[in-house]
Structures are given as C-alpha cells and as structure tokens.
Amino acid sequence: MDDVTLSETGLPPARAGRILLIACGALAREVLALKQTNGWEHLDLQCLPANWHHYPDRIVPAVEKLVAERRGAYDGIFVVYADCGTGGQLQAACDRLGVEMIAGPHCYSFFEGNDAFAALDEMTAFYLTDFSVRQFDAFIWRPLGLERHPDLRDLYFGNYTKLVYQAQLDDPALDLKAQDCARRLGLAYERRLTGYGDLAVTLGRVAG
Amino acid sequence: MADEDDIILSELSDDELVLQMHDDLYDGLKEEIEEGVNILIGRGWAPYDVLTKALVAGMTIVGADFRDGILFVPEVLLAANAMKAGMAILKPLLAETGAPRMGKMVIGTVKGDIHDIGKNLVAMMMEGAGFEVVDLGINNAVEKYLDALEKEQPDILGMSALLTTTMPYMKVVIDTMKEKGLREEYIVLVGGAPLNEEFGKAIGADAYCRDAAVAVETAKQFVARKHNQLNG
Numbered sequence: 001m002d003d004v005t006l007s008e009t010g011l012p013p014a015r016a017g018r019i020l021l022i023a024c025g026a027l028a029r030e031v032l033a034l035k036q037t038n039g040w041e042h043l044d045l046q047c048l049p050a051n052w053h054h055y056p057d058r059i060v061p062a063v064e065k066l067v068a069e070r071r072g073a074y075d076g077i078f079v080v081y082a083d084c085g086t087g088g089q090l091q092a093a094c095d096r097l098g099v100e101m102i103a104g105p106h107c108y109s110f111f112e113g114n115d116a117f118a119a120l121d122e123m124t125a126f127y128l129t130d131f132s133v134r135q136f137d138a139f140i141w142r143p144l145g146l147e148r149h150p151d152l153r154d155l156y157f158g159n160y161t162k163l164v165y166q167a168q169l170d171d172p173a174l175d176l177k178a179q180d181c182a183r184r185l186g187l188a189y190e191r192r193l194t195g196y197g198d199l200a201v202t203l204g205r206v207a208g
Numbered sequence: 209m210a211d212e213d214d215i216i217l218s219e220l221s222d223d224e225l226v227l228q229m230h231d232d233l234y235d236g237l238k239e240e241i242e243e244g245v246n247i248l249i250g251r252g253w254a255p256y257d258v259l260t261k262a263l264v265a266g267m268t269i270v271g272a273d274f275r276d277g278i279l280f281v282p283e284v285l286l287a288a289n290a291m292k293a294g295m296a297i298l299k300p301l302l303a304e305t306g307a308p309r310m311g312k313m314v315i316g317t318v319k320g321d322i323h324d325i326g327k328n329l330v331a332m333m334m335e336g337a338g339f340e341v342v343d344l345g346i347n348n349a350v351e352k353y354l355d356a357l358e359k360e361q362p363d364i365l366g367m368s369a370l371l372t373t374t375m376p377y378m379k380v381v382i383d384t385m386k387e388k389g390l391r392e393e394y395i396v397l398v399g400g401a402p403l404n405e406e407f408g409k410a411i412g413a414d415a416y417c418r419d420a421a422v423a424v425e426t427a428k429q430f431v432a433r434k435h436n437q438l439n440g
Contacts, residue, residue, distance in 0.1 A: 056402070083372045087402030105373045123320055123347065145282025152285055159322035159346055 001028065003135045010047040013070075017044035019206065020073075022066050023080035025050030026131040026139075027107065027199070030168055031080060034200055040207040044074070050131065054143050056085035060093050067097045078206045080199075082106050102202050110198040111166050124161040126187060130168045133178045141184070153186065162188040168196060217243050222251065226262050233266035234273075236286025241294045255301035256308070263294050264336040271333070271421035281325070288329055295336065308338050311431040314356045315366035316344030318377040323370035326400060326420070330366060333420040334427060339364075350381045357385075357394060363431050366423070367413075369400040379411035386412070395430040397423060 001011060006025035013020060023031055025047040035043055046066065052058045059081060067077055079094055079101035094101045104110040108127040109117040132139050141147055144156055163185060165178035175191055182189035217240065220228055225244055232240040241263075248258045270287040273279040279287075313334055317327050324346050331341045342360050344352060357365060365385075369375040378398050385391040391412070398413040408416030414430060417423035 083402075085372065085402050087372055087375065087404060087407060089404070105371070123322055143280075145280070145285075149282055149286060152282060155285055155325065159324065 230266035311363035321374035
C-alpha cells in the first residue's frame with residue numbers, strides 16, 4: 001500500500017470481515033492502524049481515491065455504487081467520509097441507503113474532534129494531516145498547478161494566514177516536512193498532535 | 209530574438225488577431241493579450257467590441273472547457289489573469305466611450321469563508337458582460353450585505369461559499385432580507401463548489417449558478433425579466 005496508489009486508485013477490500021468500511025484513501029493508514037491496534041479483525045476496508053478531495057462530486061455516486069455492490073457480502077457497511085465538500089449530498093445518500101457515515105464537515109474536523117474544531121476560530125487556517133504532508137506535492141502542489149505556475153500561489157493562499165499540521169502520529173520527520181510546506185505556501189506554521197480524534201471513537205462504536 | 213515561427217500580432221488581420229487572442233487567452237498569455245488589445249484599439253476598434261469579441265468570447269471558450277473537464281482551475285486562473293490585464297486597459301476607455309449597461313451586482317463571499325477564486329471569476333465575467341460589479345470581498349456578515357444593497361441599489365445580490373459549514377449563512381442573509389421586506393427588490397444568485405440547485409431553491413435564492421458563465425447568462429435573463437415586468 002503506497003500513498004500514490006491511495007491517492008489515485010484507492011484500496012480494494014481484503015474480503016475478510018463482516019463489516020465493510022468505505023473510506024477516503026487519505027484515511028487508509030489511520031483506519032488500518034486503528035484496526036490493528038484494537039484487533040478489529042471483523043472490519044474490512046475499501047478506499048476510494050484520496051485525490052477525489054479535489055472532485056467531491058465523484059464521491060457520492062461512487063459510494064452509492066459500492067454500497068449497492070457490496071451490501072450482500074457484508075453484515076453492515078459504514079462510510080468513513082465526513083461531508084467532504086459534498087454539500088450534504090453524501091449524508092442524504094447514506095440516509096437513502098440506510099448506512100451511517102462519520103459526523104463532521106471534513107477530516108480536519110473529526111481528527112481535531114468535531115466539537116473542539118467547531119469551537120476554534122480558525123477561518124484563515126489551511127490544514128494538513130499526516131497523509132497530506134507526506135503527499136503534499138501530489139495532493140496539493142501539483143493539482144493546483146504550482147509546479148508550473150508558482151505565481152498562482154497567492155491567488156490560492158493569499159487569504160490564509162497559517163498552516164496547521166494536524167499530526168496523527170508524533171513523527172519529527174513529518175513535522176519538518178510540514179514546516180517546509182508552510183514555507184512554500186508562505187504561511188505561518190503550527191503543529192497540533194491530534195491523534196485520530198473522533199475517527200477512533202466512531203470506529204470503536206462501529207466495531208462494537 | 210524571435211523564433212521564425214513566432215506570430216507577430218501586429219501583422220495579423222483583425223479576424224486573425226481576434227482568433228489568436230482567443231488562443232492566447234486560453235493559454236493565459238497576459239502580455240500577448242495586452243498587446244492584442246492595444247493593437248485593436250490602435251486600429252480604431254470600439255473598446256466595447258474588443259471586450260466582447262476578443263476577451264469575453266475567448267473567456268467563454270475557457271469557461272466551456274472548464275465545465276467539460278478539459279481545463280482545470282490553474283489554467284482558468286491564468287486565463288482570468290490575462291483577461292484582467294486586457295480589461296485594465298479597456299476600463300478607462302469604456303468609461304469614456306460608453307458601453308451598454310446590463311445592470312448592477314453586489315457580490316461577496318459569506319461570513320466565515322475566505323475563499324474567493326470562484327467569486328472573483330464571476331465578478332470579472334459579469335464586468336465583461338457589461339454589469340457594474342461592487343465586490344465586497346470575503347467573510348461578509350449579513351449587515352455588510354444589507355448596507356451594500358442600500359448604498360449601491362443593485363439589481364443583483366451574488367453570494368458565494370466554498371465550505372459546507374458556511375453555505376447555510378446564505379439563508380441567514382436571504383431570511384433577513386425577507387424580514388426587512390427587501391427580498392423581492394433584488395435578484396439573488398448563489399454559487400460555490402458544495403452548492404447545488406436544490407440548495408439554492410431551499411434557501412430562497414432566485415438561482416444557483418454552477419460556474420461564472422452560467423452566472424452571467426442567468427443574470428442577463430433575470431435582469432431582462434425584471435425590466436419586462438417593470439415595463440409591462
């Protein structure tokens with residue numbers, strides 16, 4: 001499992017387990033780490049491409065299709081996506097399909113903890129997670145065309161004031177890389193060790 | 209030194225130059241657009257014709273290819289930058305020579321939201337289409353919208369949001385307009401990546417516009433309808 005594959009194609013299910021988790025590829029490592037730590041052998045994981053972060057309109061039809069295809073093979077399905085830019089459409093689709101999804105507007109919120117995130121006044125913060133720090137060039141820099149047109153940077157990021165790295169793991173190498181990301185974007189830097197936040201709590205409930 | 213294959217814009221006929229400007233706009237070539245605008249003005253073109261036939265028509269192609277997934281945000285931004293440079297030359301000339309006035313729009317990103325790329329594209333295309341645009345910028349509370357409506361007396365209020373968490377604020381603005389008896393006086397258009405037509409209807413907007421080109425066409429239709437009602 002490498003980050004490029006998770007970004008571009010996702011992750012197929014292992015076809016082992018009673019409950020299928022349909023997740024964003026950007027969450028694969030975190031979900032698998034929680035699964036391993038907690039011994040949740042009955043949870044299977046399938047991921048959709050992480051770079052759909054840039055194309056949220058692709059998420060809802062793909063989740064709908066997967067739920068329809070897989071529901072006969074599992075006792076239950078849980079969607080490990082927050083709203084993620086779908087404007088409430090993913091929640092509406094999950095309601096129609098009778099499956100649950102993780103609460104919150106996006107992963108930055110549930111990693112921080114949705115209540116804690118809502119209480120923050122950080123309108124001008126740009127967030128990165130472990131995944132997006134590792135994949136900064138493929139996930140942020142290149143899709144925005146900044147390798148070819150660095151002069152566009154301030155059009156994208158001119159209204160932001162700081163980059164907040166929400167660290168899931170306490171990894172000094174990722175900290176250094178995130179600092180470099182902030183420098184490249186021309187933003188102040190802040191690191192917060194969030195761990196898995198509401199993701200761990202929610203999956204614990206799903207695992208039963 | 210110029211390559212042999214380099215195109216000398218000043219040597220092209222008017223029709224060829226306009227087509228070349230469409231290509232240059234598509235490629236985001238700011239300096240070439242500025243040069244093309246100056247050449248056409250130098251040849252006696254009316255500023256309004258340069259705007260519509262060279263710039264707006266070129267940007268419409270960019271908009272269509274963005275909608276169809278052929279172009280992406282970086283290319284659209286570069287094209288918009290090039291168009292903006294051309295418009296900067298034309299604006300004072302348009303003020304002198306006059307141009308058809310389509311209407312007036314107040315536009316801004318809603319409270320809690322700092323994203324303005326889409327809003328800026330809409331503002332630019334609306335200006336290109338002959339609308340006077342008052343841009344309130346980002347993070348606008350309802351009071352700021354209402355103050356601007358009172359002061360500017362526009363035909364249209366445009367609101368933009370990129371976040372699922374901020375888009376409901378559009379309803380706060382519309383509901384406040386209703387409470388104050390102002391809603392029917394203005395055309396309200398909304399847009400932004402997480403929005404859709406259903407959301408636009410649910411909050412009481414006149415229309416959801418999925419991109420800048422749709423915003424321009426929708427604005428034209430609503431303004432024409434409003435004028436017809438007033439004249440009827």
